[in-house]
Amino acid sequence: MAYPYRHERETRVLSEHFGDPEARTLEGWKKRGGYAALKTALGMAPNEVVDIVKNSGLRGRGGAGFPTGVKWSFMPKDDSRQSHYFLINADESEPGAFKDRELCRWTPHQLIEGAMIGAHAIRAKHVYIYIRGEFFEPAQIIGRAIEEVYAAGIAGPDAMGSGISIDVTLHLGAGAYICGEETALMNSLEGRRGQPRIKPPFPAVMGAFSKPTTINNVETVCAVPHIITNGADWYRQWGTEKSPGTKLFNMSGHLVRRGNFELPLGFPLKDLIYDVCGGIRDGRKLKAVIPGGSSVPILAADEIDIAMDYESVAAAGTMLGTASVIVMDDQTNMVKQVRRMVEFYAHESCGQCTPCREGTQWLARILRRIEDGYGRQEDLDQLLEIGTNMTGTTICVLSDSAAAPVASSIAKFKDEYLALIRRAEPAAAAV
Amino acid sequence: MSEQKTTVLGNPGFAGETGDFSHLSEADIRGSAYVGRRPPEGREAGAAASYPYQLLQKDPAARLFEGPYRERAEKIKSRYPEPQGALLPLLNLAQEIRGHVDAEAMATVAEELDLSPTYVRGVATFYTMYNKQPVGDFLIQVCTNVACNLCGGDEVMAEFLKAAGTESGEISFDGAFTVIEAECLGACGFPTAVQINERYFENVTTAEVPAILEQLRTERPIRRKPAPVDVKPPEARHGAGKVEVPDDPGAPGETVGPESNPYAGGDRTPPAAARPPASDRPSSEGQG
Numbered sequence: 013m014a015y016p017y018r019h020e021r022e023t024r025v026l027s028e029h030f031g032d033p034e035a036r037t038l039e040g041w042k043k044r045g046g047y048a049a050l051k052t053a054l055g056m057a058p059n060e061v062v063d064i065v066k067n068s069g070l071r072g073r074g075g076a077g078f079p080t081g082v083k084w085s086f087m088p089k090d091d092s093r094q095s096h097y098f099l100i101n102a103d104e105s106e107p108g109a110f111k112d113r114e115l116c117r118w119t120p121h122q123l124i125e126g127a128m129i130g131a132h133a134i135r136a137k138h139v140y141i142y143i144r145g146e147f148f149e150p151a152q153i154i155g156r157a158i159e160e161v162y163a164a165g166i167a168g169p170d171a172m173g174s175g176i177s178i179d180v181t182l183h184l185g186a187g188a189y190i191c192g193e194e195t196a197l198m199n200s201l202e203g204r205r206g207q208p209r210i211k212p213p214f215p216a217v218m219g220a221f222s223k224p225t226t227i228n229n230v231e232t233v234c235a236v237p238h239i240i241t242n243g244a245d246w247y248r249q250w251g252t253e254k255s256p257g258t259k260l261f262n263m264s265g266h267l268v269r270r271g272n273f274e275l276p277l278g279f280p281l282k283d284l285i286y287d288v289c290g291g292i293r294d295g296r297k298l299k300a301v302i303p304g305g306s307s308v309p310i311l312a313a314d315e316i317d318i319a320m321d322y323e324s325v326a327a328a329g330t331m332l333g334t335a336s337v338i339v340m341d342d343q344t345n346m347v348k349q350v351r352r353m354v355e356f357y358a359h360e361s362c363g364q365c366t367p368c369r370e371g372t373q374w375l376a377r378i379l380r381r382i383e384d385g386y387g388r389q390e391d392l393d394q395l396l397e398i399g400t401n402m403t404g405t406t407i408c409v410l411s412d413s414a415a416a417p418v419a420s421s422i423a424k425f426k427d428e429y430l431a432l433i434r435r436a437e438p439a440a441a442a443v
Numbered sequence: 444m445s446e447q448k449t450t451v452l453g454n455p456g457f458a459g460e461t462g463d464f465s466h467l468s469e470a471d472i473r474g475s476a477y478v479g480r481r482p483p484e485g486r487e488a489g490a491a492a493s494y495p496y497q498l499l500q501k502d503p504a505a506r507l508f509e510g511p512y513r514e515r516a517e518k519i520k521s522r523y524p525e526p527q528g529a530l531l532p533l534l535n536l537a538q539e540i541r542g543h544v545d546a547e548a549m550a551t552v553a554e555e556l557d558l559s560p561t562y563v564r565g566v567a568t569f570y571t572m573y574n575k576q577p578v579g580d581f582l583i584q585v586c587t588n589v590a591c592n593l594c595g596g597d598e599v600m601a602e603f604l605k606a607a608g609t610e611s612g613e614i615s616f617d618g619a620f621t622v623i624e625a626e627c628l629g630a631c632g633f634p635t636a637v638q639i640n641e642r643y644f645e646n647v648t649t650a651e652v653p654a655i656l657e658q659l660r661t662e663r664p665i666r667r668k669p670a671p672v673d674v675k676p677p678e679a680r681h682g683a684g685k686v687e688v689p690d691d692p693g694a695p696g697e698t699v700g701p702e703s704n705p706y707a708g709g710d711r712t713p714p715a716a717a718r719p720p721a722s723d724r725p726s727s728e729g730q731g
Contacts, residue, residue: 107588107627145535145572146628148641181522186531187572189626203523203530203556205569221524264590264631271632306589336631338590353589356626362569 019273019288023250023258026234027274030118036153038160041121047166049237053129054174059089061133065236067244069256073111074101074192074229075305075333077255077322080236086216087134088224096136097220099201099227100127102143102150103185103192106305107356108336111260112230114272116143116150119234120157124180126233128171129240131178134226139180142197145187155182189360193408194227195219196362207362208408231260251277255321265339266293278321285316285339296341300425304333306353307413309420330420346425347432350417351379357414368411371402375418387433392422499580499663501542507551512536516555526556534567543574571626579614579621581659583607584638587624590631595649599635600624602649606656619663620656 029035035044053061066081087096100123104112115123127139143151158180161167169177183201185191191200195209198220219225235257239247248256255277261284264270268290275284281303285291292298298313303320309330311318318328325332340349358372375398378391399415406412422429508516519532533555537548544567546560553563567573574582583603587596600611603622609615612623630636633645637655644655 104629105627108590108631109627110629110631110633113629144629145570146625146638149643183528184532184535185572186535186570188570200531201528202525203527203566205566221528223524262632264634265593270634302589338593338631340593344593349589349592352587352592356588359626 019269021283021288022274023276024274025238025258026115026119026122026231027260027272029122030114030272032118036118036120036157038121038157038164038166041119045241046121046237047125047172049240050125050128050166051172053132053240054172054176058133058135061129061240064244065133065239068239068247069244069251069254070232070235070239070247071255071257071322072229073231073235073259073334075106075307075331077332080228080232083216083228084130084133084226086214087226088216090135090224095223096134097223097225098127098131098134098136098139099194099197099220099225100139100141100230100233101192101194101197101227102141102147102230103197104147104230104334105144105189105192106307106334106336107353108264108302108305108338109262109334110264110336111262111272111334113147113150115230115234115260116147116154120150120154121161122234122237123154123230124157124161124167126236127180128167128178129236130226130228130233132171132176136226137177137179139178140201140220141180141182142185142191142201143182144185144191151182151184158182188362189356190362190408190410193410196408197227198225205362207364210407252319252321252323254323259320259335261288261320262334262336263289263339264336266296266341266344267291267339268293275320278319278324281316281318281320281337284320284337289339292339292341294341296343298339299342299344300340300346300421302338302340302417303335304331305336306338306356307331307409307416308333309416310424312424345383346421346428347379347383350421351376351383353417354379354414357410361410361414365406365411367402367405368414371398371411372414374398375402375414379418382429382432382436385432385436387429387436389433391433392426392429396422498539498542501540503541503543503545503577505540507537507540507548508533508555512540520556527558530556530558530563530566531570534563534573538573543577545575577614580619580663581621581639583620583622584625584628585622586626586628586630586634586636586638588627588631590627591634591636594634596635598649599637599647599652602652603637603656606652619660 029044032040034040041047062081062084064081065084066079068081070080071077072080072083090096102112102116104110123141127141131137131139141154143154158167161180166172167178167180171178185200188200188206190196190208191206193208194215195211196206198215199209200206201220215225215227217224219227235247251257257277258274259277261273261275261279263273263284267285270289273284273288275288281301285298285301298316300313301311301316302308303311303325311328311330315328318324320332320335322332340346354372354375358376361368361372363369375395378395381387382391395418399419402411402415404412515536516529516533519536520526520529523529530552533552534544534549537552538544541548546564549563549567550560553560568575585596585600585603587600600622604611607615607620607622609620609622612621614621625638628636628638628643630643630645635647637644637647639655639659647655
């Protein structure tokens with residue numbers, strides 16, 4: 013199909029049917045082997061499904077990389093199925109990430125199938141797909157797919173004739189980045205402000221509507237049907253020992269080819285930028301790379317010789333996150349971009365914890381001051397100190413996320429900050 | 444059809460009226476036939492009746508949750524184990540009817556769910572998608588977050604403000620546009636991403652901004668008219684990517700006045716047969 017992003021080095025498992033409108037219909041999806049995995053899974057005991065996913069080594073694609081099968085095994089083994097919930101996190105709003113939107117747009121049935129398999133595995137009766145309110149078109153496509161599966165008897169009281177009852181509901185958010193955090197999402201689903209909850213109790217004990225709940229990212233869930241159909245070993249043929257499988261890499265910024273590319277985990281970042289994406293736009297030079305969405309520390313141009321799996325990226329001092337790679341060329345005003353990221357966190361802070369509510373505002377103000385040419389000598393130390401006080405002191409990690417790009421950009425691009433500050437204080441520069 | 448849409452603005456990534464909304468008339472949306480049919484007998488409905496439509500035909504004084512909207516509200520409520528779960532979708536519904544959510548609408552929603560108005564206000568003001576005050580017919584949200592910003596998001600934002608002749612957050616003099624900066628819209632690979640009401644426009648450059656506004660100005664009077672009751676047969680309504688032009692918009696009995704609540708009558712709902720079957724609805728080919 014004429015989907016714009018295709019590269020010969022891609023391994024297309026989840027994204028195989030991107031760009032194919034027929035795959036979005038129930039008929040078309042069945043023709044492509046859809047819902048066979050669900051049928052298989054419904055014939056198994058929940059524990060067997062959990063074991064297969066556990067053996068596959070699938071890790072959560074929402075950023076934290078927690079092993080999915082292990083997460084599922086935390087759920088109470090209560091066969092009454094009365095009171096468990098399975099939530100799908102489609103509240104994709106990390107700056108740089110745009111994989112879930114494409115998965116929802118092009119493969120709604122892949123998502124529903126995976127969600128229903130997951131629901132069976134954790135003995136949940138009800139699946140809520142929480143999609144961000146801005147994703148109107150993906151929401152419509154999923155909504156229509158849900159109507160199709162109900163009409164075909166795939167979802168409902170007797171899912172595929174198995175006697176198992178699984179309901180699927182689509183829930184739209186209303187514009188809040190923090191609702192992508194799992195407990196904030198649960199609060200939002202319950203009709204509250206999307207503020208993260210203190211853990212413990214963990215969701216598997218007390219989640220949505222105070223019932224045991226498991227929550228997974230869209231991409232994680234989309235991988236499940238393939239694992240059930242082809243087995244855990246098949247999935248392990250890609251990636252590394254600890255990070256098996258394929259991953260959608262969301263490439264944005266100053267690249268020749270932007271878009272989603274599905275590649276095995278552990279793919280070299282250098283090849284990703286220079287081969288798959290065709291290098292830097294307009295023949296420019298690379299300046300910096302953010303490897304996992306705006307919440308992770310920035311890498312300088314000479315640090316990109318790493319493999320894109322959870323462990324290797326962590327070893328380089330940053331995080332794989334959602335594998336949302338933002339590439340910046342040598343013309344980039346680093347201070348401006350960091351200020352823009354921090355302003356985002358200041359806007360999206362839920363306001364519960366003081367270090368975050370106050371810290372994000374001060375970071376944004378000081379960065380704006382430096383950018384505008386009114387920076388002071390002590391500003392960099394002040395930024396770092398605020399950042400330190402914001403890290404590890406709050407309920408969720410939004411605060412840490414805001415501090416990470418500031419600290420890493422000051423460490424790696426200090427000259428740029430100093431140049432702006434010196435211009436503001438010519439007397440100080442002479443000292 | 445995608446080619447046609449592409450050439451309209453000369454923009455290969457133009458998302459335009461993507462997906463499956465384009466063929467629906469206002470009447471389809473207003474009615475409850477399209478949204479959230481209850482699939483198997485007696486079950487909780489699974490699909491959404493709560494899409495946050497941002498319609499041009501809005502009435503800030505309309506009464507909430509009447510006629511088809513009552514039906515939708517009840518469907519939404521049926522899907523949550525606790526009534527409060529329906530709070531966000533009901534606020535969406537209120538916004539769809541009135542165009543924004545004011546204190547009075549929040550109080551009505553509170554009453555509907557047996558919550559205190561203050562609590563609902565606390566929730567509604569937490570979320571950015573609820574417009575606390577009226578906005579123009581087209582709410583233009585330009586992403587200026589990092590991925591779009593690297594590729595000129597700020598410039599596109601400035602161009603929209605200039606072309607619409609307005610300040611950020613204000614309604615333009617003709618009531619057509621409100622332009623605001625948005626946080627990441629989740630389309631970072633297609634900068635600059637712009638959301639206009641429910642539509643995404645992708646890969647927008649400054650040069651295309653006037654053409655987009657021009658297209659919206661053309662659409663505006665068409666979309667503001669209430670759709671006729673007698674809809675065309677399904678095949679004829681597949682004008683994908685185009686706005687449905689009613690043959691006879693001024694049919695007697697169809698005029699909408701402030702005193703007659705346009706949403707109250709269930710008879711405005713088009714027959715279910717008028718909806719094209721799911722499989723052959725127009726779709727957005729890979730122009731994204």
